[in-house]
Amino acid sequence: ADLDDVAQEVFLVVHRRLVDFEGRSTLRTWLYGICLKVASSHRRRVERRREAGLAEAPEEPVSGGQQSALERAEARRRMLLVLQDLDEEQREVFVLYEIERLAMKDVAELLECPLQTAYYRHQTARKKVIEAYQRMAAEEEL
Known part of the structure; x- marks a missing residue:
């Protein structure tokens, strides 16, 4: 809804x-x-x-017994957790560039910030996303 x-x-x-x-x-x-x-x-x-x-x-409806549906739901849950840890400016740049596949020039224009600022926010967000996924992988190994 x-x-x-x-x-x-x-x-x-x-x-x-x-x-x-x-x-x-x-x-x-x-x-x-x-x-x-x-x-x-x-x-x-x-x-x-x-x-x-x-x-x-909200509960994610996942049809029982379908491994790929479970994997997609888990991947989505992880990505949402990772994105929540980014500050709003970093999250906006990351989502628009990495997920929505906008050109960085369009991202900067959309967010009304200089192009270099958009690149910096993306680089910072990307580093945090990689670190978060590495932490999750290390925790799973334990």
């Missing part, structure tokens, strides 16, 4: 703000910016609810 609500909010913002699109960036970058801001706002609301003890952890 949360995902549907966030998607609907994105569509509403796009509908309201489309007349404001000036073409200084590509439409794709502009849309990513809206998605990023709406998702960030949603994440903060969820975190506030969680801190207040009102949010419940």
Whole structure:
């Protein structure tokens, strides 16, 4: 339900703000910016609810007996844990560049930061992600 609500909010913002699109960036970058801001706002609301003890952890539906589904769910859980440990600026750059596959120039434009800053945030985030996965692997060996 949360995902549907966030998607609907994105569509509403796009509908309201489309007349404001000036073409200084590509439409794709502009849309990513809206998605990023709406998702960030949603994440903060969820975190506030969680801190207040009102949010419940969502359960991942995994069909029984399918090993690949279990592996995908576990990989997703690990990635979410790792991403939670990054600060918001690092997480945004990492997700946009590594997962969404935007060019770093577009990431910098979208986040309204200098290109070198985006590269630095990515490098820092990537280092933290690698270290987190190495820690997880070491813990599994114990």
